[in-house]
Amino acid sequence: MRSSRSLSRTVMEMVSDGDLPSGTKMPTVRAVAKALGMSAASVAVAWRELVDWRVFETNRRGGTVVLGPPLAPRATRFDVMMRASEGIPFNLGHLTPDRAILPPMGPALLAVSQSAELNDQAPTPISTALRRAIEPIWPFTPNYLLAAHGGIAALEMALATSVRPGDRVIIETPTVSRILDILESIGARPVPIDYREDGPDLQQLAQALKTRPAAFVYQPIGNHPTGFSISQNWSTEAAKLLRDVRIPIIELVQTVLMHKQPWLSLGSHLPHAVVHIQSYNFFFGSDLRVGIAGGSDYYIDRMWQQLTFSSRWVSRVLQDALAFQLTDAEAQRHLERFIDTCRQRRNAFVLALRNVGFVLPETDAPPIWLPVSDEYIATNQMSARGVVVHPGSYFSPEPLASDHVLLNGTILAEGFEDMAQQLSRAADTRGPRGPMG
Numbered sequence: 316m317r318s319s320r321s322l323s324r325t326v327m328e329m330v331s332d333g334d335l336p337s338g339t340k341m342p343t344v345r346a347v348a349k350a351l352g353m354s355a356a357s358v359a360v361a362w363r364e365l366v367d368w369r370v371f372e373t374n375r376r377g378g379t380v381v382l383g384p385p386l387a388p389r390a391t392r393f394d395v396m397m398r399a400s401e402g403i404p405f406n407l408g409h410l411t412p413d414r415a416i417l418p419p420m421g422p423a424l425l426a427v428s429q430s431a432e433l434n435d436q437a438p439t440p441i442s443t444a445l446r447r448a449i450e451p452i453w454p455f456t457p458n459y460l461l462a463a464h465g466g467i468a469a470l471e472m473a474l475a476t477s478v479r480p481g482d483r484v485i486i487e488t489p490t491v492s493r494i495l496d497i498l499e500s501i502g503a504r505p506v507p508i509d510y511r512e513d514g515p516d517l518q519q520l521a522q523a524l525k526t527r528p529a530a531f532v533y534q535p536i537g538n539h540p541t542g543f544s545i546s547q548n549w550s551t552e553a554a555k556l557l558r559d560v561r562i563p564i565i566e567l568v569q570t571v572l573m574h575k576q577p578w579l580s581l582g583s584h585l586p587h588a589v590v591h592i593q594s595y596n597f598f599f600g601s602d603l604r605v606g607i608a609g610g611s612d613y614y615i616d617r618m619w620q621q622l623t624f625s626s627r628w629v630s631r632v633l634q635d636a637l638a639f640q641l642t643d644a645e646a647q648r649h650l651e652r653f654i655d656t657c658r659q660r661r662n663a664f665v666l667a668l669r670n671v672g673f674v675l676p677e678t679d680a681p682p683i684w685l686p687v688s689d690e691y692i693a694t695n696q697m698s699a700r701g702v703v704v705h706p707g708s709y710f711s712p713e714p715l716a717s718d719h720v721l722l723n724g725t726i727l728a729e730g731f732e733d734m735a736q737q738l739s740r741a742a743d744t745r746g747p748r749g750p751m752g
Contacts (some may be wrong), residue, residue, distance in 0.1 A: 319360035322353070326361070330370055331384045335437070335703045341371065341379040346710065367480065367502050390496035392709045399694075400703045405736075407697075407722050408705035410539060410597065410681060416656050417600050418640060418649035426643070427635040438628040440619050444504040444638035449607055452641075454591065455582035456617055457609030462629040466569055466594025466606035467493050469618070473565045473590045473608065474530065476617040478503045482529035482714055485586060487515045489684075489710035489719075491539050491567065494532060503529070505712045510538050512676065514549035521556055531557070535581065535591075536574050540710050540721045541631050542678030545579050554584035561616045566591045574599055582610045595637055597681070598650060605629060605637045657681065659722035667735035673742075683722040687742035690718040702734075 329335045341347075344362060350354040365371040368385040389736035401407050427433070432442060440461040441449075449460060463469035470493075478484055480502030486494060487509035498505050506526055508519035535545045545553075545719050557564060564581055571578060571593045582589035589610040596604045608615050622628050640646045658679070665675055666685065673685060687693040697704045697720075707719035720742075727734060 319357040319364070320352070322358065322361040323364045325384050326365060327368070328368060331359040335381050336378070337381055337383045339381040340377075340541040341381065346499070351453065355464065363512045366525070375645065377738065381415070389500075390493065392492040392496050396492070396705055396709060399698075399705075403698055403703045404701045407726060408703045408720075410723055411726070412597050412600065412653075412657075413726055413728065414600065415608055416653055418598070418646060418653055420600065420603060420636070420640075422643070423603075423636040423639040423646065426639050427632050430635050432631055434600065435631070438623070440615075440624070440628075442631045442634040443676060445605075445607070445634040448638040448641045449609070452576075453609055454578040455586060455589075455610075457591070458586055458612040459615040459619075460607060460609045461615050462634050463592075463618075464606060464627075464629055465596055465604040466567060466592050466652070467491075467608045468568050469496075469590075469592045469594075469608045470494065470532070470565065471497050472618040472621055473614065474498070474532070476499060476621055477563050477614060478529045480678075483526050485520065485523045485528045485531040485533075486712070487533045487538065489540055489707060490532075490534070491569070494567075495712055497711075505630070507712055510534075510543055512540055512543050514545035514553065517549070517552055517556065520553065521543070524556065524560055528562060530563045530565055532567065534568060535566050536568045536578050537570055537678070537680030539569055540682045540707070540719075541745070542676070542680035542682055542685045543682075544574065544678075547579060550579050550584065556580065557585060557588070560588075563611065564589045566624070568593045570594075570597050572650070573657065573681060574679055587611055587613070590618075595641075599637065599640055603633060603636055603640070605633050606659075608732065615643075620686055657711055657725040660727060663731045664724050664734070666723075667731035668738065670732070671735045671739040673735075673739070678683045681723055681725045684720055684725040685720050685738065685742065687718050687720055689721055689743070692743070693718075693720050693741040697737065700737055700741075702737070704738075 344355050344358045348358045362371060362379060366373055369382055370385050371379050372382050375380045390647055445462060446460055474497055478501055482503045483501045483506050484498055485506045485508060487510040506523045507530060508523055514649045537544055564585060566571060566580055566589060574581050580591050590608055591610045592606055592608045594606045594680060661681060690708060694704055694706050705721040
């Protein structure tokens with residue numbers, strides 16, 4: 316054995332072949348090092364890699380034990396949420412639009428079929444039409460724009476090209492569950508800070524920066540799941556904290572068009588460091604899945620270079636279809652009707668929930684972050700009634716101060732009072748009803 320990697324690969328093969336069955340207690344690092352003529356440090360590195368791959372489990376008293384063959388990394392929280400929804404008629408938890416009211420896609424696809432750039436073999440980070448549509452509504456002047464296969468895909472690329480295993484990444488809490496899954500797949504360690512009503516806690520952010528993080532990830536507009544957005548004062552003060560910090564500031568916005576402009580971003584202060592990501596599939600459906608990253612030319616060019624290793628750049632058909640939906644006059648009318656309907660539904664649902672005793676903050680994002688006495692009792696009771704809601708623990712790397720469940724406020728078309736009554740019974744009316752822990 317010449318290196319830690321050769322040792323870890325050999326052990327993985329032995330476990331997969333059954334030579335080291337599950338439950339086998341491994342010798343100490345020092346014993347292995349002596350037997351193989353390796354340094355103890357190299358063996359320790361191999362053991363850590365095997366723990367990361369869930370081949371080994373190590374604890375102080377029991378030593379190191381074989382768990383089983385290496386498992387492919389998976390989005391654990393997303394997988395659990397999808398499986399929890401199987402067989403349940405009504406999904407009130409997922410942030411997905413009502414397909415019945417989505418703007419039509421036909422005119423956009425017909426229009427882009429006539430594009431002069433169609434089938435051009437030379438890939439570009441973003442099509443001409445989409446750039447022209449996006450630049451006027453971007454919250455700051457971006458140095459670079461890149462189209463990706465959705466906002467989460469852009470976020471994953473931004474992290475994968477800037478963060479290594481073992482790095483610390485500052486995140487807001489609660490946050491998008493996919494962010495937690497992506498950090499786990501990279502092997503990065505989240506450093507959570509609380510999201511207040513005007514943005515992530517600045518005192519906690521200052522402390523977190525002392526841990527020498529590799530990135531800061533947060534949602535400036537419509538935090539999922541709380542719905543909160545940053546204030547102008549938060550933006551100014553956060554920029555002072557981050558001005559001399561050499562890390563990417565990754566901003567994710569999932570439902571930007573639901574929020575009234577002006578949209579705030581740290582890119583207005585720190586364009587060289589910010590990767591601002593917007594997703595649009597909530598407004599046009601999952602098959603028009605295009606996200607856009609705009610901001611730092613340094614960090615976003617790294618993302619583009621990653622795409623050029625294969626043909627993973629976004630089809631101009633999708634890019635130009637999104638551009639059409641954002642600029643065509645008739646498409647704009649359809650989009651406005653969709654947004655108005657979503658807002659009316661959410662307002663009616665929030666009113667019904669307040670009428671049965673819930674105290675909810677004023678936000679304009681699709682999610683409703685509902686306080687409950689016990690999230691697991693609430694989710695189980697609603698599942699028994701044929702309704703999916705998601706427990707708040709899926710959205711934080713550590714226990715939250717109080718229990719919540721997540722609701723999509725835009726999916727329910729009628730029966731708001733009845734659903735509010737069901738949620739009230741599931742939440743236990745004797746429990747606390749504060750807006751957010």
